């Protein structure tokens with residue numbers, strides 16, 4: 364697990380004040396880290412074009428040019444005259460050793476974007492936009508210094524300074540950042556970083572269910588009741604996924620329980636041994652509120668997904684102690700509207716995913732939320748996690764039902780709602796990563812069939 368930050372300027376400031384490291388020293392480490400990365404990937408003599416802006420991001424680029432010259436064939440393009448003190452200082456140092464400047468985006472092996480970093484505001488003017496378009500069209504290996512400029516530069520790798528920035532994990536930015544690597548700034552990351560409520564999940568954080576105890580029976584691993592409605596297939600996928608992920612028993616529950624696999628049980632009412640409930644997937648609108656209340660008149664841990672996220676009864680669900688909500692963007696704006704927290708478009712949500720998740724969690728601190736997306740957000744109270752390991756392979760009907768089953772299974776096996784949710788989310792993305800077929804071909808059944816290989 365790694366920490367994520369809204370901004371790192373306060374962390375830089377700690378370095379100046381607490382560790383006696385100047386801005387100059389930090390910047391030399393930033394440039395050195397980038398130089399090391401390039402040296403590890405490209406042999407001496409490779410051509411490197413560094414495009415610099417006028418602030419300290421540009422200054423990082425100018426320092427990098429000095430460190431790579433003359434072993435590499437380095438050229439520098441100043442989009443604007445160096446303006447910050449550090450940019451002027453770095454330019455003076457570079458001028459002292461002499462280096463070729465160029466004024467167009469030339470063909471090269473490595474292209475470095477050091478136009479703007481965290482100081483970017485507003486929009487680029489048409490001239491800079493067209494330079495970035497040209498850079499994007501280059502065949503070179505593309506490196507973003509700190510962050511891709513204005514999230515318009517498509518990087519193969521982003522070499523980010525000091526610590527991970529939350530903004531890099533906004534869904535819309537996933538296309539731009541490429542592989543992300545943190546560069547240390549003169550002190551180890553543990554020293555540079557301070558507390559943060561936001562964390563990035565690593566695949567290694569996955570804590571699978573285990574069967575280490577010997578004297579057990581099916582009841583020891585819980586009983587998930589999956590309430591099904593109009594579209595029975597969704598409930599079946601959820602149930603199969605839950606059974607495969609370790610729940611001792613799984614039942615589909617409701618009026619429509621015909622044609623279900625033999626391994627899944629069925630009943631009209633909640634079984635007496637129920638230890639967790641999954642509700643919402645494929646529910647349709649065939650249940651009255653009274654019917655639904657009969658499934659909710661208990662305090663079992665519960666995962667709510669899909670159709671129920673549009674229903675007024677959600678208000679009742681949100682009062683429970685152990686509840687997980689797993690909306691995608693469209694469902695989350697419905698949740699926000701039903702809760703009278705915000706009436707917004709999907710576009711507004713996607714631009715401000717972190718803000719609306721924080722708003723929801725502040726109002727409902729007992730609820731665990733998983734907001735689906737290219738980068739999944741999992742949150743409860745003041746703890747926030749991003750799972751960035753999902754891929755477009757999962758963009759298919761039924762993937763979400765499998766996820767609900769994984770969460771439901773862990774709830775039934777008595778994981779806490781937060782642990783159930785982030786472990787299920789990690790298992791879900793791992794299933795997709797482990798799939799060896801073509802990206803476009805992954806089906807929910809493929810996901811379920813791979814659970815046993817985790």
Ligand SMILES: NC(=O)C1=CN([C@@H]2O[C@H](COP(=O)(O)OP(=O)(O)OC[C@H]3O[C@@H](n4cnc5c(N)ncnc54)[C@H](OP(=O)(O)O)[C@@H]3O)[C@@H](O)[C@H]2O)[C@@H](O)CC1
Nearest residue numbers: 375389390393417418419420479480481482483484486509
């Ligand atoms: N502090 C430290 O210890 C360390 C800092 N580090 C590095 O510093 C970076 C932050 O530097 P920063 O604060 O100077 O901001 P930065 O990203 O260069 O942007 C400011 C420049 O952008 C320009 N600009 C802004 N908006 C624009 C627009 N719409 N369109 C066009 N231009 C626009 C603006 O130009 P202006 O508009 O003022 O003419 C100004 O010159 C950080 O990302 C990291 O790389 C590392 O070396 C580690 C140590």
Ligand SMILES: [K+]
Nearest residue numbers: 476479510512
């Ligand atoms: K940049």
